[in-house]
Amino acid sequence: MDAIGRLARKAAAGDAAAFGVLVRLHQSRLRGFLLRMTKGNATLADDLAQETFLEGFRKISQYGQGSFFGWLCAIAYSRFLMEARKRRLEPLDEAAEVAEDVPEAESASLTKIDLERAMERLSPAQRASLTLCFALGMSHEEAAAALNMPLGTLKSHVSRGRERLSVLLGRSSMVAS
C-alpha cells in the first residue's frame, strides 16, 4: 500500500489530520479540474471542491484500491453534473453541443487561453475526458472509472473532443496524427 493509501486508511479510522494531508496534496489538481469543468467559475469550482472533500471524508471507508485522486474525481464529476442540472449551466448531452465557432486563434501559435476558450465549447463529458487523460495524466481506464463510463465511451469522448477542438481552433492539421 502506498503513502496515499495509508493516509486514506488512517482517515477512515477517524484520523482527521491524515485526511487534512490528503486535502492539501490533492486540492490544486481537483480545483483545477473543476475550474475547467465550470468554465473558469472559480467560486463554483471551489464550492464543488469543498463539497467533494466533505463527501470524500464521509465515504472514505468506501475507498478501496486504485487512484485516490481518481476516486475524488468521480465524486467531483458527479457533483458537477448534479449542479449543472440544477443550475442549468449548460446542455449535458453531446447532441446539444454548442454549434457556433470560436474565433480563430489570433496569434500564429496556440496559447492556453485559446485552448481554454475552445474547451468551453465541448460537452462536459468531452471536457472531463480530455482533462483527465491529458492534463492530469490518467490512463484511459482510470479516467473511465472516475467518470463512471465504459472504456469505449471514454475513448470516443477523447477522440471526438480532440477532433472538435481542432475544428474550433481552426487548425485541422493539428490532429493529423
Next chain:
Amino acid sequence: MTELDRLLFETLRPIPDAGFSARVMMRVKWQTLRRNWTVAAVLGLCTLLVVFLVPWGAVGVALGAALPGIAGLWAFNLAAALVVISLLAARELARLV
C-alpha cells in the same frame, strides 16, 4: 506530437491553497462534531425513554416466569434493557449518518 496535444498535455495551472484546505478541515471537524453530538443525543434520549417508560415491574414479573433465578434483580433488568436499546439505536444511527 501536434501543437494541440502539446497544449492538452500541459498540466493545469497550479492553484495556491490560500486557506482552502483549512476551510475544508474546519467543515470536516464541524461535521464530525455534529455527527458525534447527534449520536450522543439520540443514545441519551433512548436511555431516558428506557429508564422512564419501560414498565419495570411487568418486565420483572415476565422474567420471573421465565428465569426465576435472576428475574428479581432489577439492576439486571435495567442493564439488559439498556444494552439492547443502545445497540438498536447505534445500529440505526450508523445507517443514518
